[in-house]
Amino acid sequence: MILTTCPACAKPLAHDAPRCVRCKLRYCNKTCQHDHWRRGHKQMCKKIHRGGNAEQYNADKKYKEAVAVAVEACAADTKGQKCYICTQAVHWKTKEGLVRGCACRGTAGFAHVSCLAEQAKIVVAEAEENNLDGERWSSRWNQWFACSMCKQNYHGVVRCALGWACWKTYVGRPEEDRLRRLAMGVLGTGLSLANRPEEELSVKEAELAMVRRLGASEEELLATQGNLANTYAFLGRFEQALDMNQESYLGYLKLHGEENVYTLRAANNLADVLLSLQRFEEARSLMRKATPVARRVFGQSHDVTFTMKKIHAEALYHDPGATHDDLREAVTILEELERAARRVLGSSHPRVRAIERSRARSRAVLRAREDA
Template identity: 65%
Template sequence: MILTTCAACAAPLAHNAPRCVRCHTRYCNKTCQMDHWRRGHKQICKRIHRGGNAEQYYAEKKYKEAVAVAVEACAADTKGQTCYICTQALHWKTKEGLVRMCACRGTAGFAHVSCLAEQAKILLAEAEENNLDLKTQNARWQRWDRCGLCEQMYHGPVKCALGWACWKTYLGRPEDDGVRIMAMSVLGNGLALVGQHEDALSVRDAELSASRRFGITERHILIVQGHIAITYEQLGRFEDALRILKDVHCGCLKLYGEEHERTLRAANNCARNLVHAQRHEEAKSRVRTLMPVARRVLGESHSITLTMRLIYAGALYRDDDATLEHIREAVNELEDADRIARRVFGGAHPLTKGMEAELPRARAALRARETPSTSA
């Protein structure tokens, strides 16, 4: 992964920390470097160098591990299928199996991670070579994040494997290269989606540091800060997360206005954090204000609108002061939102799975409130 910690003692490193002359493995200082050399680095230093030096070597290793996990996770769905890109069941070069990566129907929903990565790489390279406009380049860059046919975002182990594929493709570019910094973002998102939050935080911190050092746009910095806050939240550091999320929301309001999709997403993140921190009244107040805006601007079936309903329902029934009507409202919200999510995104999508996880809890809370106690 991005080498932000000392290989010997795991202490956080600055971007210009000293490194091994041959393989570029980074260390705190010469003492750590000599200690690591004696503890085994001497035996693998040449191998790492031949593999493209430390960053490339570890990215290739992690990529292969992530692909194996993704193929295993999709094995039941991909049995008897072929890749819609190369038309083979087993990749001719890497010998990897297939993954089920999106909501495409028929044979179009199956591919090799290597084929998806090569397709995304070629499309962006063509855009750069032909000096196509920034809008076109951004659209092609999205092929690292979503299916080019149904446009659904990749998720789970497939997203993680593509994150490593993206990072190993562009890590050799100069540190101030915008595409290299964007590759960090793709990797951080992939790690977060499989629960590797400590690693994701390390990558996101490196991305934020590089973005600030090299003058990347305010828009991108806001995105990175939002990702860091969500990672803090996943690690249970809710106050740290809320502080950043509020800053991000204010920044989005200034940059985009209250009706922009990014602003609404930032507001969702704030509300979700408030629910996790058990500040339910504040969460409900925020969502009630934003819900009409999301429905008007994005529509009922948009992922942001559905996420907002999921957050609102959680704030309703989890509140210790919730009335019976509040809990019934939460169950109704979740049942309706779950039907829409299943129809639009399918049963394997994280949003639908979130509904599945929350609905039984809300129903249990309703049954507990409706059932008279034994003493009564």
Template identity: 60%
Template sequence: MILTNCAACAAPLGLALGKKCGRCSTRYCGPACQKQHWDGGHKELCKKIKKTGGAEQYNANRKYSEAVAVAAEACAEDTKGQTCYICTQALHWKTKEGLVRMCACRGTAGFAHVSCLAEQAKLLYAEAEENNLDWKAKNARYNRWHTCSLCEQMYHGVVRCALGWACWKTYLGRPEADEIRCNAMNQLGLGLTAANHHDAALSVKQAELSMLRRVGAPVENILGAQSNLAMTYRAFGQHEQALDLQREVYSVCLRLFGEHQHTLLAANNYASTLVKLQRYQEARSLLRKMIPVARRVLGESEELTLKMRWIYARALFEDPGATLDDLREAVTTLENTARTVRRVFGGAHPDTVEIEGRLLLARAALRARETPSSEADDLAARFGSL
């Protein structure tokens, strides 16, 4: 269940506690709240919610529609005069929704309706299940829920959020231990994070971790859920709590998987939080060890490798004790990484925006060290808010 709060008073219920409406499964903390909600308008909605498939399905459908509207509005300027590459229409024939594009596609490529992307992913995965394809083929088709089939880069921002709700509403009716249902909850949590809905993401990720432990999920799935939860703690400023969890995840991944993508992702998250806590030397030490592994295992242009390089650069130039050589290394690292990020993801991608902003700061820090104090003060005033 994603609905973990009382529908009347919003008190946290957890995953198993509370009282449910006998017809539609809307959840309450007790009989008093249930009666209050019924008298306050629930009785008019109860049959409709049940007909939809119950409270969880009704909530997912509603949140999905809201997220699609937000995504289409956010992309409206970029998609003017374009058509969906799947259905070839500007407006969706059924929902009348507008187009979106939140990946690395450039030019006239990559425009689509969220509904078309979701339906395509749903049909492809259903076909894989029906034909009993192996896990590799199923995984490639499932990836359509979060990755563009044209540029092969992940969606981001509000489009990722809308597709997260689409994935969850598609599979939430399956048994709790069903793998695709677990994956759908994961996609929803990541989508909410991508759109900066951290309150909602925290609730989903806590529910996901509890569910995975309850159903005896594989250890890599549980570690992934812990890592995602830690990143949400960070978004709330709970950096020490996030660091403890990320240190544990990295240690377990290193022991179980060695030089694997799971370990590299855990190392990246751990290092990022170390930088947030201004523990720069620890972050540099970790990344100097893991970046060569990422280059060898993933490649120079893979997103995770690039992120590790710019976190390493931050650990260099943000350190108050950085030497002149440290600052020069940071600028060189960011310049090389920024060129690759722009080539791979395009100028509008959030990774490109982030790293180019960091490059401005690193260059300012270097020039401030190399110039008289008056010019240094001017640079600090210009770039200090980035």
């Protein structure tokens, strides 16, 4: 269901829209189907069918494009290195180059996206075969988006390429299949981290519609709503994001209590939207409540704690009513946070760069106030 618009007229598609009999490409109506056939689909239909039908064909194509982008982005960092999985510089079959998108140091962490995907596919298949659950299941599924050695989540275009790899692996399964649904979420997050918000939005809206249609659990519904809310926020649709984030936060709080990682991440998402809406005191209040919990449960060096400190500092220095003490506190928080995040995540991590930018802005605001 990632092909969410009619190929003839670009209107949004219903999940049960009419399909081409051979390749399963969906259309909003028969008129568009006939028009698209005359305008070139006739020549492509057999090829798409041989490629596994429309969704599989599209996923394979998008995957190849995403891998090429990731390899190019990592080219300077991976020059002269070899894949830690297959030990080759160039993949023997796909001829793709290497990527790197985690916290591994030295010569570790270089790999082909194809090798990472095959590794994840194998361990997840073993988990299915052995009926694993809980942490044993999660540790295997996480290999679709996290390094198996340093355990850090991949980021940027590498995460996007792995998202398409995950989706193309499970797209052929029935809609109600658990892995297919999880793969859609992995893809949506990958598109987000590669700064592809319009594509991300179509995936996440389709995912939420699917979850509601299938009558998924409350937890899955909350997670899907939260992910979509983040996309709305990125696109500047803050009121929509606020409603969904409030619902997700209160839902997680009721389900799991305040010390759960999902509750705390939802608190961060809600505070971030409040910040965007310039509701600074509400954002600070939520962070003052949640940050001690995050420190107690996860420690000072956890991603959740890093995010809370950053939002709290930004809610201080962005506020036009902030005092000199507020601004100095914001600068201090961000300076300490930058050092800690660089030590834990590495200098090239997007979160570290975001903290650096925020620290620079906080200093500029403080200097402007002192010069006034």
